[in-house]
Amino acid sequence: MPLFWDWQRPASLAQAQTRFDSDLPIVLRGATARTRERHSDAITDSLALFDRARAGESFEGMLHERLDPRRWAAAGATIDAADTRELEKVFVHARRGRRVAARDLYAKLSWIAHDERDSSLRIRFSFGSEALLDWQKETRRAPWSDRLAAEAFPECAAITGSKPLVAFVERMLGCKPRFSERIIYNNAPGGGAHFHHDDEEHQLGVLYNQLEGATGWFALPKRQLAEFVAEFARGPLARRAGTSRKALRALDDTSDAALSRLLNSTPQFTRALAAVGTFYVLHAGDSILLPTHGPDDTCWHAVYALGSRPSLAHSYGLFAARRR
Numbered sequence: 232m233p234l235f236w237d238w239q240r241p242a243s244l245a246q247a248q249t250r251f252d253s254d255l256p257i258v259l260r261g262a263t264a265r266t267r268e269r270h271s272d273a274i275t276d277s278l279a280l281f282d283r284a285r286a287g288e289s290f291e292g293m294l295h296e297r298l299d300p301r302r303w304a305a306a307g308a309t310i311d312a313a314d315t316r317e318l319e320k321v322f323v324h325a326r327r328g329r330r331v332a333a334r335d336l337y338a339k340l341s342w343i344a345h346d347e348r349d350s351s352l353r354i355r356f357s358f359g360s361e362a363l364l365d366w367q368k369e370t371r372r373a374p375w376s377d378r379l380a381a382e383a384f385p386e387c388a389a390i391t392g393s394k395p396l397v398a399f400v401e402r403m404l405g406c407k408p409r410f411s412e413r414i415i416y417n418n419a420p421g422g423g424a425h426f427h428h429d430d431e432e433h434q435l436g437v438l439y440n441q442l443e444g445a446t447g448w449f450a451l452p453k454r455q456l457a458e459f460v461a462e463f464a465r466g467p468l469a470r471r472a473g474t475s476r477k478a479l480r481a482l483d484d485t486s487d488a489a490l491s492r493l494l495n496s497t498p499q500f501t502r503a504l505a506a507v508g509t510f511y512v513l514h515a516g517d518s519i520l521l522p523t524h525g526p527d528d529t530c531w532h533a534v535y536a537l538g539s540r541p542s543l544a545h546s547y548g549l550f551a552a553r554r555r
């Protein structure tokens with residue numbers, strides 16, 4: 232991407248649309264630079280919440296401290312013993328007067344990594360049954376879950392209140408967006424995420440917003456990643472992924488250890504990706520838009536926490552406000 236790239240210039244929109252339609256990431260420099268200043272206290276409080284959680288404080292207690300009981304009724308908390316990363320899932324009902332307007336909204340606090348040395352945390356806002364994928368099937372409770380996130384983490388408004396950013400997303404999607412399945416990230420030094428995709432039914436993309444600290448990103452279309460995999464695959468992996476077409480299918484197998492090694496811990500592979508400009512650094516105020524148009528037409532990405540302190544970022548799934 233050229234250095235003079237300014238995503239807000241009308242002349243840049245056509246180029247941005249081409250990138251979006253081609254599953255290429257779009258880095259939006261300073262997308263929340265102004266709005267995040269208005270929410271700097273909330274950002275500081277959220278960083279402190281994660282530190283308190285790491286020190287063992289109850290997430291349920293901290294969440295309810297942030298919610299107005301006239302609007303939100305406590306509905307208990309659970310811990311999934313089968314998920315070693317989950318710390319606490321706190322359920323809340325939304326109130327409208329004396330009535331319950333939406334049941335079983337939740338905020339789930341988890342470690343990001345299986346590796347115990349990585350102390351990165353995240354909080355996901357959703358509703359209903361996770362195992363039954365209620366969030367993919369139902370749209371009625373989604374706005375309530377978004378409202379819950381916005382009240383618990385007021386810095387959500389740094390993103391949803393940035394008019395140029397929202398207008399840009401609307402333009403790229405071609406419809407009014409709903410920012411749902413919100414995840415608050417607290418990436419600790421050395422943490423991050425291996426290569427993966429966020430292609431989910433009805434999800435048109437993901438908007439990740441760096442509010443404090445910095446992260447490094449590899450982000451590129453799955454088809455382009457498959458070409459690199461085909462070129463670098465050796466030995467038994469070459470039989471499974473030695474052509475672009477085979478590599479495209481091999482990427483669907485998340486349990487392939489040899490492929491994961493190639494993608495995430497092979498310096499020559501990583502250097503080759505960086506050499507063609509697929510690495511980006513996000514600083515506070517920057518956002519990245521990751522398009523998705525289907526299982527093979529989606530932007531794959533890997534994330535690296537940069538800096539010496541845990542950072543803060545909000546990542547939102549992008550959906551059509553009205554499902555077509």
Ligand SMILES: [Fe+2]
Pocket residue numbers: 427428429532
């Ligand atoms: Fe992701």
